[in-house]
Amino acid sequence: MKVGARFGKAANGESLSGCEFSVWAPLLEQVAVEIVGADGKGEPQYLPMMQDKAGYWHAIAPNLPAGTRYRYQLNGQEAWPDPASSYQPEGVHGPSEVVDHSQFEWQNDDWQGVSLTDYIIYELHIGTFTPEGTFEAVIARLPDLVALGITAIEIMPVAQFPGARNWGYDGVFTFAAQNSYGGPTGLKQLVDACHSHGLAVVLDVVYNHFGPEGNYTGKFGSYTTERYQTPWGSAINFDDAYSDGVRNYFIENALSWLRDYHIDALRLDAVHAIYDFGAKHFLQELAEAVDDLFKEPDSVKGPDSRGRTQHSYPPYLIAESDLNDPRLVRSIQQGGYQLDAQWSDDFHHALHARLTDETIGYYSDFASLDTLAAAIKNRFTYDGKYSPFRRRQHGNSAIDVPSHRFVVCNQNHDQVGNRMMGDRFSTLISFDSLKLAAGATLLSPYIPLLFMGEEYGETAPFLYFVDHSDPQLIEGVRTGRKEEFRAFHSEGTPPDPAGLEAFKTSTLNWLSPNSEATTAGSDQVGDQAGDRAGDRTSQIILQKFYQKLIQVRRQCQIMIPSTPAEIMTEHTNDVLYYRRTLDSGNLLCIMNFGEQTAKVELPLGTQTWHLQISSAAAQWSVEPAKNEQIENSAELPQTISAQTTSSLPFAARSIALYRAEPA
Numbered sequence: 309m310k311v312g313a314r315f316g317k318a319a320n321g322e323s324l325s326g327c328e329f330s331v332w333a334p335l336l337e338q339v340a341v342e343i344v345g346a347d348g349k350g351e352p353q354y355l356p357m358m359q360d361k362a363g364y365w366h367a368i369a370p371n372l373p374a375g376t377r378y379r380y381q382l383n384g385q386e387a388w389p390d391p392a393s394s395y396q397p398e399g400v401h402g403p404s405e406v407v408d409h410s411q412f413e414w415q416n417d418d419w420q421g422v423s424l425t426d427y428i429i430y431e432l433h434i435g436t437f438t439p440e441g442t443f444e445a446v447i448a449r450l451p452d453l454v455a456l457g458i459t460a461i462e463i464m465p466v467a468q469f470p471g472a473r474n475w476g477y478d479g480v481f482t483f484a485a486q487n488s489y490g491g492p493t494g495l496k497q498l499v500d501a502c503h504s505h506g507l508a509v510v511l512d513v514v515y516n517h518f519g520p521e522g523n524y525t526g527k528f529g530s531y532t533t534e535r536y537q538t539p540w541g542s543a544i545n546f547d548d549a550y551s552d553g554v555r556n557y558f559i560e561n562a563l564s565w566l567r568d569y570h571i572d573a574l575r576l577d578a579v580h581a582i583y584d585f586g587a588k589h590f591l592q593e594l595a596e597a598v599d600d601l602f603k604e605p606d607s608v609k610g611p612d613s614r615g616r617t618q619h620s621y622p623p624y625l626i627a628e629s630d631l632n633d634p635r636l637v638r639s640i641q642q643g644g645y646q647l648d649a650q651w652s653d654d655f656h657h658a659l660h661a662r663l664t665d666e667t668i669g670y671y672s673d674f675a676s677l678d679t680l681a682a683a684i685k686n687r688f689t690y691d692g693k694y695s696p697f698r699r700r701q702h703g704n705s706a707i708d709v710p711s712h713r714f715v716v717c718n719q720n721h722d723q724v725g726n727r728m729m730g731d732r733f734s735t736l737i738s739f740d741s742l743k744l745a746a747g748a749t750l751l752s753p754y755i756p757l758l759f760m761g762e763e764y765g766e767t768a769p770f771l772y773f774v775d776h777s778d779p780q781l782i783e784g785v786r787t788g789r790k791e792e793f794r795a796f797h798s799e800g801t802p803p804d805p806a807g808l809e810a811f812k813t814s815t816l817n818w819l820s821p822n823s824e825a826t827t828a829g830s831d832q833v834g835d836q837a838g839d840r841a842g843d844r845t846s847q848i849i850l851q852k853f854y855q856k857l858i859q860v861r862r863q864c865q866i867m868i869p870s871t872p873a874e875i876m877t878e879h880t881n882d883v884l885y886y887r888r889t890l891d892s893g894n895l896l897c898i899m900n901f902g903e904q905t906a907k908v909e910l911p912l913g914t915q916t917w918h919l920q921i922s923s924a925a926a927q928w929s930v931e932p933a934k935n936e937q938i939e940n941s942a943e944l945p946q947t948i949s950a951q952t953t954s955s956l957p958f959a960a961r962s963i964a965l966y967r968a969e970p971a
Contacts, residue, residue, distance in 0.1 A: 309364055309556050312392030312483055313378070313406045326370035327406055329355075331380055331390060332553040333528040334363025341367050342379045342387040344403050354381060363529070363553055374408035380528075388524045391531070392557065393484045395492050396468045400480055400522025401777075409568040412496050416503040421572055421621030422459050424648060425712045425867040428750075428858060429510060429757040431462040431720055434489045435473060436770070436815045437760055443485075443494035447501045449818075456763055456851070457858030460508035462575055464721060466495060467514065470521040471775025473811045475721065476512065477540070477577065478519030478774065482561045485569075492569075499570050508572035510626065511565055515558050515590075516581035517541050521776050529553055536583040546584035555590055559597045566623045567601065573624035576647075580631045591636070591645040595625055599646075624648040626715060632688040632703025637713045648713065649755060654679070654689035655716040656723060659748055662901050663733075663741050673697040677901065681877040681884055684752065687714055711753040712867050718745040719759040721770060728793045728802045730769030730814065733762070739846055739930055740961035743853055743923040744899060747963035750857040751897055751921075753866065753875060753888060761816045764851040768817050771803050771810040782806045819847050846930050853928050860920045864967055865892040876911070883908050883958065896966040900958040907957050912950040915968035919946045924959035 311330050317323055329341050341355040357365035377397070379387035389396065393404035430453055438445035453461065465476030472488035485495040502509050517540040518525060518532065525531035530550040536543035545554045565571040576582075576591070584590045602622045627636045627650040638644025658680035661671045673679070673695050682689040687706040695702040706714075717723075724732050733742060742765055749756045761768070772789065776782050789802050803810045861867075874889040882902030888895045896917060900906050922928075922944045944956060944964055958964065 309362065309560070311364070311557060311560055312390060312394060313404070315374070315408045316410055324368065326368050327372040327376075328366060328368045329357065329378070329380075329390075330364055330366050331357075331392065331528060332362075332364050332557065333359075333380075333382070334550055334553060335529065336365075336382055338383050339365040340381045340384075341369065342381045343369070343372070344377045344379065352387075363550075372406065374406050374411060376406045377403040378406065379403050382527060388527050389481070391481070391525045391528055392560070393468075393481050395487070396481050396484045397487055397491065399487060400468055400470045404481075404484075407492050409492075412493065414496075414570065415500050416570075419503040419570070421623075422506075422508040423621055424624055424755070426459050427508065427755050428457060428459045428861070429462050429715065429755065430456075430458040430460070430760065431464065431717075431757055432760040433464045433475065433721065433770075433814075434466060434486070436811070439815060441472075441489070441815075443490035443498040446498055450501060450505045450507065454505050454507065456855050457862070458507065458758070460510055460572070461502060462510040462757065463512060465512045465514050465577070468522075469519055470777060473773045473775035473808075475725065475772065477514055478521070479514055480519045480521070480523040480525075482513075482558070483564055496569055503570070509570075510573040510575050510624075511569075511571045512575040512577060513562065513565065514577045515561075516544060516578050518544075520781055521778060531557070538578075538581040540581075543581065543583045546582060546590045547586040551586075555593060558590070559594055562594055562625075563597060563601055566598065571623065572621075573626055573648075576625060576627045579627045579629045579636065589645055591625075591627070591647060592640060595646040596640075598623055598625060626650065632690055632706075634687075634704055634706035634709050637706075637709055649715055650713065652683065652687055652714045652716050652754065655683040655749075655752070655754070656718060656720070658683050658689055659718050659745060660723070663737050663745060670697050677879045677882065677884055680748075681879050681886070683716075684884075684886055685875045685877045687711070712755060714754045715757050716749060716752055716754040717757040717759065718749045719762050720757060721759060724759060724770045725772055726792075728800060730771040730803075732759075732766060732769065734765040734767050735769075738961060739765075739850070740923070740959075742850060743928060744901070744961050744963050746850075746854055747857055747897075747921070747923055747965070748899060750854070750861055751866065751963070751965050755867070756861075758854075761818075763854040764819050764847040766816055769814060771814050772805045773807075773810040773814065774805050775811075776806065819844060819851070849928060849930060853923065856921060860965060864895060864920060864965070865890065866895070868892060878911075880908075882906065885910065887911055891970065893970050894968040896968070897963070898956075898958055898966075899963045900960060903960050905957050905959055907955045909955045910948075910953070912948065912953065914950065915971060916947060916949045917966035917968045919944055919948075920965040920967050922962065922964040924962040924964070 313327055313329050315327055333339055339357045343353045355367045355369055357367040359365050379389055381387040390404040394407035395405040397405050435441040465479050466486045466489055467479030468481035468484040468486055469478045485492045499509050517538045530545050531554050532542040533545040533548040534542055535548050545551045562574055625647045627647050629650055630653055635644045636647050636650045640646045658674040661674040662680055667675050679689045688703050690703040691705045692701055692703055719733055724730055774785055785805055789805060793802055875886055877886040883900050883906050885898040924943055
């Protein structure tokens, strides 16, 4: 059942002669559309609505133009914005605005999509990606991402949130694209431009809670439940009384992003906080609904938009979860929810702990190198093993699930932004370690995700910021952040999340020409940096290294095995290497996490191996570059075999990849 205001076809599928309004409010006795005009001023007009048996109220307004603003008057008293509003031009407390999605002229209706196995994801936050902080401003940067080798951007949540500064996880109008970013038209223009550049678009959506300001859903129905609590407040009502309308609301939201905005994939935020203990989990129902929408070519266009006339690759659903539960991506026949991919946080935690030596909080579970070896080989480190941090067994085995069903990273908005000072890797580890982290991620057997600015060693922090209008709420956010960091044994005072400075200093510098580290992300910048990042020379080299890694990833067809790839890992002291057997050839990846050169005996077999990339090569070194002595060579031999090589010296904090032709 479609909700909100729409043109074209009614909620029941019949053709419309005007604009239909539909809202779920099962317990109300009277609902009317309060039409307040295109500018929200003037004497309002009221259009009575009729309720159906399922608790939905409907009304049709003939000849109503797009751009008209409205609210719903409940029980003849106050009027409130539409929970399924497509646009909130005046913010979360203002009226809703009617949007005719069919009016947008798409330039790329023949967009074919990108195969999930080809995804190289670039996560970005609209507000801090550019100084302008808008959808439109992102478009000018798309050629840079294409040149880097990115195939998909992942946009942090854009559902309408209070004010103009927010990570996006405080959204309260799930269907409405943020007004300060450019609204529905701005988002469509960005998606259209991405498709023109061959980039898929992943949108981060939040189906586990509503934000604390401007959430009026409780005026209409039981959208939340007190049966469960999330870290961010009451849980969404997916299995309590009156949950059918809530489930429909979020499913229709997902379909709207895919149909009306041509989004290619949805990243489902923190699905471990989606509580549903019914016979059919909400995530399974969502996956089935998405499959149904895109089964037939004609249905791709959708009833309310021009839509894509073809769609070679269906939209994907990617779950963020810390449960290490393969049910998320297993088929329904296997008892799973049939999502397309899920995050594997274990990879990040193990890599981060090894490169920083941090053992506080959940990093205490990842102090040894074998935890990274397990994450590479088994999808999860904790696949049913005992977790000392959790003090219980955690996870389940996913070894049978193809590797392209998992997303890994060495940085993301959570892992950077939830540090007290928003520290990026570039302010924590050496330049050589940055290259090692990049190689470990981009040469992994999983879908890699980069966090904006990572590719050149951005030093600006990514801090937590909000723009609430309620002083008490702001103070509550400040207190909550302090308590969170105190629990993580962090010393000092976190930046004020409500201050404009936290937002401004989080904006990317984009290869700043300054010769020293930029902005105050960490007091450690310059103290431990050595040759790492912050100066333009090292940033340029790092960016080119990322570009080369992506080229190697494609050339070696790391994600295109026709049969499940065999992964064998070995580690001794500070060295980890793994060998993968693919139909396209065998790969041997060697990583030295130590501070000294290490000699390594390699399992070469009878094959001849060819060097694909080495982070220790002269061309990727800062010092030779400064002396203008860049050479396209490496300390490692270009070709090795068991007959010619018994062991190889691998430089400290380095990574190398060799490839052998299929046997």
